[in-house]
Amino acid sequence: MQKTIISFICAAGLSVPACAQGFTYGARNTDFPPAFPEQFRAPLIDSDVELRTEVLADGLVNPWGIATLPEGGGWLVTERAGRLRHLAADGTLHGAIEGVPEVLAERQGGMLDVVLAPDFAESRVIYLTYAKPLSDGSATAAARMTLSDDMARVEGVEDIFVQSPPSQTAAHYGSRILPLPDGTLAITAGEHFTEDQRQYAQDLDKTYGKVLRVNPDGSVPAGNPFDGSPVWSLGHRNPQGAAIDAAGDLWTIEHGPQGGDELNRPEAGKNYGWPVISYGQNYNGSPIGPAAAAEGFEQPVYFWDPVIAPGGMAFHDGEMFADWNGDLLIGSLNPGGVVRLRLEDGMVVEEERLLMDLGRVRDVEILADGSFLVLTDYPDGEVVRVTPEG
Template sequence: MLLRTLALVIFPAAAAAQVAQGPANADFTPAFENQTRAPALPETPVRTEVFATGLDGPWGIDALPSGQFLVTEIGGDMRIINADGSVTRPLSGLPEVAVGGQGGLLDVNVSPDFANDRMVFWTYAKDVRGGAVTAAASGALQADGSLTDVRDIFVQDPAVRGGRHFGSRVVPLADGSVFVTTGDRGEGDRGDLVQDMASTVGKVVRVTRDGTPFAGNPFIGRDGHDLIWSSGHRNVQGAALDAQGNLWTVEHGPRGGDELNRPEAGVNYGWPVVSYGINYRGSDVGQGMPRASGFAEPVYYWDPVIAPSGMAFYDGSYALWRGDLLIASLNPGGLVRLKLENGRVVGEERIQTELGRLRDVEVLPDGSVLVIGDAGDATRIIPQ
């Protein structure tokens, strides 16, 4: 590996032990205190109960006002989980989905005004000329289980061959705009498309509901793609709004370097020029540096990784978790809870790792949390 030339930064000893997680893959020094390996939070006593079974590769979930849930299956189906845990037949009206590798039917999220507009948003892998892309679509959910007025509101550009790193989450806002997160499509080692501002590969984009650029996007009227909100992302598989309406994301790093970010307009988060991880083959990412001028620091990073997926801010009735960030983990599995103060992480907890690979998390009105995972179940986690 290349010689490290960064100055050593010494922080006061943590007031509590760190979460047990094994040795780091890289030897980088964090930029500020608690940027990684924050003190372990007291263990929360929880119990779990299976809510629904028989799902085939569930990937995204969101609540409907009726007490039901929309859930996607990566193989191309979207279903409703009823309030009693029963699962409906697939909804009709979805576009053709490119299934293969990490691609398929991905996230789902309902409109903030669903009770009036019936709008649903989802992301999926789409075959186009030259390869596959991440796409986001919208449609109106009808009482008969069909989606109507279906249309793409975003199609990633350019297409890339291969089946990796599609992202992707979709977050509709009350102002009529929609965030869509993308991945680098496995092109990260070269970085050409991720750092190319004419490309929507490795970006967070923001569009209106009809697919036009959001008026606050930084590249409107400048060189660069007018759908881009932020850039330099590897594979953003988690996104959520905090209580103030700010977007937060989590993305997969290589070996080490999973990141929590709060993407801001026009900001570049550095992949693959800088990273707190290393490549899977053991070589350096970029020039072997975790930071450089012109690139934003992550709010938090993990090494070794948690392989983050969906996430949500906890706004339920359990007071000790209120305002905390819950992140579904694929490896080692379970939930990761982060406590935030003034935009920084001050503590971390690992919850129910025995649940295995989790894909998404939803906070329920009764204060419990519903998670879905590769085992095909939807499980309630109930803090005690």
């Protein structure tokens, strides 16, 4: 009912206060002290910006990823059920694009992220991540393909990454994919949740709980830290967001267990600790490990307890909301809405909660004018455009 009311407000073009819920952080699950003051619970602010929301499309089944097409061509949107759709700039939502890979659409599995190749205007190449069904389970996979001029089908589908080994648990796939400034691709892969599988996040011969760096054809680039391996960094849990900042650095965000969601800036060869250390605890209340810091493991730039259950994220840039340029906008699945972080010198200095009445936000896409789109993760999901009121 709440989602229906908010959808009506948005469709009517009425404004929603930036932080209508009067949010407070609430009680922690663990009592591990932060490693440095800026790592936890930055000052909560209310920027007093009134947000205007407009539903561009509804009726999407758990939309997961979105990519902006050039020259006003609209957007590509994935549905976790296994579809890729074209949403035109005028709001027309076209039928399923043919030729996409078969997916395992169970629990957290399905069609996941979508991104355009940097040379898309000439090559028509796109990349998808998805839960690939295999004879002995499923795996996070990334595929390269060519989108037809009429956007009705894809051709030449070729996997450029398939996680190994397969898992029988349809959870914690990751997975975002995005081009890096040097022409390679970053792919995030989760560790499939169960206690025995999560240990694989520490194993270099397995691609669970990793950030991967590959060439556009899937080969291993020069400069990767482990010879012949696509692994860029390890010790991640379930990284479902990734973004590049203005300096060209990669940032990721990952789900913790009960507490312990993390914002990281993954560096080559570094180990981010899961499941040896964590600022969260198991869902039954038992500890993950004896501490949240240990020698040989990197600390997150920032963590949350309680969680925000992060989805996709993006660095803001544009004329609209110009005061937020350089800030991170992060989709939150629980408690919902958008989390805005201001960073200075690589540290989080303030946090704001926006649009919490929208509920589960799976992805955020910044548009050229500074307005932004959010995807709401429901069986009747929406693409919502956000602009400043007035």
